[in-house]
Amino acid sequence: MNTDKALTLDLNCDMGESFGQYTMGNDAGIMPYISSANIACGFHAGDPNIMADTVKLALEHNVAVGAHPGFPDLQGFGRRSLNISPSEAYTLMLYQIGALSAFVTAEGSQLHHVKPHGALYNKAAQDPDLANAIAEAVYQFNPELILYGLAGSCLISQAEAIGLTTASEVFADRSYQNNGQLTPRNQAGAMIEDKQKSLDQIRDMVLHKQVTSLDGQTIAIQADTLCIHGDGPWAQDFVRGCERFLQQQGIKVQAINTLRT
Template sequence: MLIDLNCDLGESFGAYTIGKDEEMMKYVTSVNIACGFHAGDPLVMMQTVHQAIEHNLKIGAHPGLPDLQGFGRRTINITPQEAYALVQYQVGALQAMVKAQGSKLSHVKPHGALYNMAAKDIDLSRSIAKAVYDLDESLVLFGLSGSELTRAGTEAGLTVAHEVFADRTYQADGTLTSRSLPDSVLHDADRVEEQVMRMVEHQQVYAVTGEIISIQADTICLHGDNSEGVNLAKRLKDRLR
């Protein structure tokens, strides 16, 4: 059995450093690189692509809402047409940088609020999926397991990867717990490891309210800005092997 362990990286910009990108790259198999709207900047994008190629990782674009101050985690009402344009703009920029360094973009994973909005909104998801398909139909679309985004990707003719989260908690409807609520992010390594192994071995996860949710785990996300991210990634890699 094979499973992908992915991480959101390249989130530094200007004078600000976020996360421990090179350390995380030692333990994951694919990376989702911020494209400048919610985090990152052109130089950080280019450097992160270079590092990912050196570590032989699959490289994905991580497009977000235009909200640098809110790190792309605040809901902004956008039209499907706006979603199409902002996704294609960001993915295209990273795609060009990857090509310029002699590699190929592997996948696309929307970020933060855009990801969570698309999980529930089929019209928004279809616009995102079409933006990806029109750029390159060989790109894999990452979406929350069982969400409208994975449904839309399949409808569009894309390969989709159902994503689960190692360090986030879930609601009874299968969505992620809002970061505005307590216990939305997991930092305890034992708890993270237990959740991941249930996901992988049983295709299940416990909601914060106690219900058992059925999921499909094609790729597991760890957040690069989690304070325990590197330790969690190392433990998960060892355990999954």
């Protein structure tokens, strides 16, 4: 849902993914360079204090705030797939969106979007019933929210079918399979660690609306929002370089407008 896809791109990053005394990523260093933040809601990471602090940090930098709900799996960081029913997924989403939204409201602002996390995100990309339950939860909470999902996935199509605004998400540091799905993290080549290769992939996805799969096939893709992972050793340098690269390509980093046309 990018109203001017040739000129603007949303840069999003998963944030607030610490808990207790455990600190993950570099939220303060990355926040100035992104346009939207997906903030953990306490189930796969985060806690009330971290949620409050991360919301404040995002708003200080005029970054759009989104909820980042995941499976209830702190030990596995939400990356282990759990078998839940659509009705359980619906309430799981509502609970976490509501929690994060409370902190945003307390700061006098509004929630901008929702992006499922980890295994929940990947499972919803392929499971229509799960995708529909997630989309329904977002819609019932606030139909003006934007739902971020994997470009070309059934999470996008299910959300659009019920009238939600969507943002097709692409990844700079993940490889793709021939069916347009992300390569699972436990497979060789899943993560792209070469910075120039990541930048080349960004250029192809944003300007040419295509990506090359791990097997060398060219896949059509829609890029409304680009995910930058903030937990890598070179994350801050990369997001800074990514912003400069996009500017060089004539692309402005900008959060997706929530106004409907």
